[in-house]
Amino acid sequence: MTAPIRDAVRPFTSASLTAMLPSPLRLLGLGEPTHGVEAFPELRNELFRYLVEHEGYRSIALESDCLMGLVADAYVGDGTGTLDEALRRGFSHGHGAYAANRELLRWMRAHNERCAPDGRLRFYGMDGPLETAYAASPREALSELYDYLAAHIRMPRSRADLDELLGPDEPWTDTAVMMDPSTSIGRTPAARELRLLTDDLRGLLAAHAPLLIASTSRDDWWRADLHGRTATGLLRYHDAMADTSPARISTLLSVRATMMADNLDAIVRREERRGPTLVFAHNSHLQRDRSGMGWADGHVEWWGAGAVTSVHLGDRYAFVTTNFGTRGSDVPAPDSLEGMLSELPHERGIVDPRRLTEVLDRKPERRVPADYTYASLDPSATDRMDAVVFVREV
The missing domain is CATH 1.20.120 (Four Helix Bundle (Hemerythrin (Met), subunit A))
Known part of the structure; x- marks a missing residue:
C-alpha cells in the first residue's frame, strides 16, 4: 500500500500547501487533532508567517475566548500592556502557556511595529467565554x-x-x-x-x-x-x-459551535477589504462533516463551526486537517491511514485527499485513539478536506 500512497503525498512547505488550495479564499481553517502538542501551533506559526508575507493575510483567529482575545489584539496592535500580560489575560483554556502562542504574539507585534497602519495584523479569539461544562x-x-x-x-x-x-x-x-x-x-x-x-x-x-x-x-x-x-x-x-432532555449535551455543543461560526462570520466581514483570515482550532470545530464524540455511555453529534461556515462561504472556505503518527508509546496500527502514512519518508507531509482516494485500493481502518481528546483521521471523509498535513512523530 505504501507505494501508491506515496503518489498522493509531498513534503510539507507552506507554498506547496497553499498551491493545493482553492482560490480566492476568505477563510482558511487549519485544524489540530488534539490540544497541547506544540508541533501543531508551531506549524501554524510557520504557515501564518508565509500567508502574511506571500498571500496577503492580515488576521488570525484561534480557539480561545473572543473577549479575552481583545487583550491579545491590543498588544499586537499597538503594544498595550506586556507580552506576559497578553498571554495571561488574552487567552482562555490555558493556551497562553503554550510557547508557540508566545512566539505568535511576539512575531505579530514585531511585524506591526514596522508596517503601515492599514497593514496591521489582527488577532481574534473565535470561541465564546465558555467550555462544555x-x-x-x-x-x-x-x-x-x-x-x-x-x-x-x-x-x-x-x-x-x-x-x-x-x-x-x-x-x-x-x-x-x-x-x-x-x-x-x-x-x-x-x-x-x-x-x-x-x-x-x-x-x-x-x-x-x-x-x-x-x-x-x-x-x-x-x-x-x-x-x-x-x-x-x-x-x-x-x-x-x-x-x-436527552438532547442537552448535543444542544450545548451546537450552541457553542454557533457562537464560533457567528464570530467567524463577523471576522470575515470585517476583514473583507484587508485580506483572508487563518483560523486555528481543533479539527472537530473546523471540519465540514458532522462532528461527534463519546459522552458518558453514549455518543453525541453536532454541526461544528466549520460545517456552518462552509455553508455560508462555499469554496471561499478551505479546511486543512493536521494529524500525526507516533506520540510516545501511541503507535498507529499498520492498517490505519496514520500507520500507512507513517511508513513514508517525510517527517511532515502534505496529503492530496483527492489523489489519495484514487490510489487507495482498500479502505483503511480508522485509528483507535489513545486518549479521548485525539481525533483520528476518518478515511471516509478525506474527500471533504482540502488537504491533510501529516506529522510522522510528535
Whole structure:
C-alpha cells in the first residue's frame, strides 16, 4: 500500500500547501487533532508567517475566548500592556502557556511595529467565554454593550435594571450545573427577560449604527457588536444548561459551535477589504462533516463551526486537517491511514485527499485513539478536506 500512497503525498512547505488550495479564499481553517502538542501551533506559526508575507493575510483567529482575545489584539496592535500580560489575560483554556502562542504574539507585534497602519495584523479569539461544562456570566458582555449605547443614545431601561436582572455572578458560573440542570438559572424569569433586553440592545446598535460609528469609530462599533453577539450566545447557552432532555449535551455543543461560526462570520466581514483570515482550532470545530464524540455511555453529534461556515462561504472556505503518527508509546496500527502514512519518508507531509482516494485500493481502518481528546483521521471523509498535513512523530 505504501507505494501508491506515496503518489498522493509531498513534503510539507507552506507554498506547496497553499498551491493545493482553492482560490480566492476568505477563510482558511487549519485544524489540530488534539490540544497541547506544540508541533501543531508551531506549524501554524510557520504557515501564518508565509500567508502574511506571500498571500496577503492580515488576521488570525484561534480557539480561545473572543473577549479575552481583545487583550491579545491590543498588544499586537499597538503594544498595550506586556507580552506576559497578553498571554495571561488574552487567552482562555490555558493556551497562553503554550510557547508557540508566545512566539505568535511576539512575531505579530514585531511585524506591526514596522508596517503601515492599514497593514496591521489582527488577532481574534473565535470561541465564546465558555467550555462544555462552564459558561461565564453575561455581565461583562451586556455591560459593555449597554455602556457603549448609553453614552450616545437614550436607553429604554436603566443600568440599575440591567444589574438587577443579572444578579450575582456565582449562580451563572456554578460548574455543578453541568451535573444538575435543575440548579441552572438559565430559564428563570430574569434570564428570559435578559434575553429580550439583549435583543433590544442589539437592535438599537444596528438601528443607530450611522450615529454610533460617526461618534466613535468602526472599530468601537465592531467591539460593541462582539459583546452583543457574546451576550446572546451566553444566554442561549445558559438556557440549554437548564435542559433536562436527552438532547442537552448535543444542544450545548451546537450552541457553542454557533457562537464560533457567528464570530467567524463577523471576522470575515470585517476583514473583507484587508485580506483572508487563518483560523486555528481543533479539527472537530473546523471540519465540514458532522462532528461527534463519546459522552458518558453514549455518543453525541453536532454541526461544528466549520460545517456552518462552509455553508455560508462555499469554496471561499478551505479546511486543512493536521494529524500525526507516533506520540510516545501511541503507535498507529499498520492498517490505519496514520500507520500507512507513517511508513513514508517525510517527517511532515502534505496529503492530496483527492489523489489519495484514487490510489487507495482498500479502505483503511480508522485509528483507535489513545486518549479521548485525539481525533483520528476518518478515511471516509478525506474527500471533504482540502488537504491533510501529516506529522510522522510528535
